[in-house]
Structure formats: C-alpha cells, structure tokens
Amino acid sequence: MAREGVTMPATNQHNEQASATPNPFPEPALEYGENPARFLVEELSVDDGEGTSGELMLARIRGLETIELCGFWLAVERALANKESREPRERVERAIRERKAELEEHGEGLAQTEMTPADRRAVAAERDAESVAVLVDEGGEEVSWSRQSGAAVGASR
Template sequence: MPATSQHNEQAGALPNPSPENTTEHGENPARFLVEELTVDDGDGTTGELMLARIRGLETIALCRFWLGVERYLAAHADRDPRDRVVDALEEREETLRKRGEGIAQAGLSAAERRERATELDSESVAVLVDEDGEEVSWSRQRGAVMGASR
C-alpha cells in the first residue's frame, strides 16, 4: 500500500514547463533535471540518477522533450544548459536512431534478438575461471568466479 502521508517539499515547487508533453509522455523530466551534477565525493552520486534515466529514455520525442526542459530550466536559472546533460541526451537520441525506439528487447523473439546482436557486432566478453585462472565452462559454475574481460 503506498504511503499517503509522506511530505514532498519538491512536489509543490517542481516546474512543469509543458503540461501537455508531461501528460503525453507520462513524466515530468524536471523531476530529474532539477538535480545538480557534481563529482561524487563519497557522500552520494549527485546527478547519476538523472544520467541513468536519460540512458533509459525510449523514444526520440522523449529525448527532445527532456532537452527542452533542460533548456527551460537553464533559462530560468540564468545559466546555459549543462553540457553533460545535453551530450547524454544527444547520445541517447543517436542510439535510438541507430537501434530503434522502445525498450531494447521489447516485442522481439529470441531469434530476432540474436540477429540484432549480430548486426551490432556485439560479443560477450565475460568468462568464468577457476582458482588457477583457467577458463571454466558456463555449465560447470560451481567454484568458478567471474574473470577479467578479455
């Protein structure tokens, strides 16, 4: 059962520059984009949730919506849009343009996933090794550990 008495100080002050797009996409990017991007000094990973969410965007339109919200927030804070955010959004849009929109595996059969993986020239580099560092078959996993990537 979801909590009904939690206090969210940000909820009332969270900007929503485009309610129509928020409704269409089912999210307000400002929820993530209001966070600052700083180097992790051991006290947390400020901004990393935002970048992780950008890597999970499923459509080009959503990438562009996020970029618009970043520009809106920058203008209202009298700053330029952050390079790391813009670069991450442009990179995600390019990935979606190359690989197609949507969740990577959604709606694909096993054969289609293998075919796409072949097209992308991808290869698994994980190997199991025993205590002597010798490769171990994946079917014989007892006592094996993950070895370094080749």
C-alpha cells in the same frame, strides 16, 4: 499516453521536493506521463558520498525509449536553464543527444538481448493483444471474453 485529469507524481506528492519541482511544459508532461524536471533539477557534481551526483538523471536519460521523448527532455533542460539564467549543461545535452543517436541507429525502445527493433515491436504487440485477466463463470471455469454475460474477472495470469 496519460489520460486527461491524471496528475504527475512529482507535482501531486505531499513533500517539499514535489512543491519545489518545476514543470515548464505541463501539457506535454501529461502526454508523456512524466515531468523530466524531476530528474533535471539535480546537480551534476563529483559524488562525495552525501547523496546523488546526477547519476539518477543520467541513468534515466539512458533509459529514454523514443526519439520524441529525447527531444522533450532536451527542451525541458533548456527551459530550466533559461529560467535559472544559465546555459544548458553540456553533459546533460550530450547524454540526451547520445541516447537519441542510439535510438536512431538501433530503433526505439529498450534494447533486449538478441532482439532487433522489429522483434521488440512484435513481442510488444503480442503482449498488448493478450489479456492479462481471465473471466470465470460461477463454477470457476474459464469463460471466453465473447461470452461475458454472467462472468466475472477471476484471476490474473
């Protein structure tokens, strides 16, 4: 979850694209840490070698990690369509629905070889519980986190 006061990269960048990128749901965008409109403003067309053809958008959809995030992306696609007085794009909606179905069937998160959803959750919990920094005393010796007095962060693992 993003913290209050954190701005979204797409709306805080100093370029023309950032100022033109819509953000139909600013509060959920802050909560999820992304503005799907950054990707959903792309056109879906045949790639003629002159840039993207929506493939970045579709790749990002394939990487959505939660069912709830799929719903948010779908809402943004529909809001953009409404704003532009058009129907939501079937190919985009289908890609989001397919990703949601995959997450419902296999569990949330990104699939990793030979890991069940329970395995992925266990590994993630273990990683979250492990410190990424090591405290050291004045002589450079490691100090436990419970003995923080007089210690400084010395190195990352």
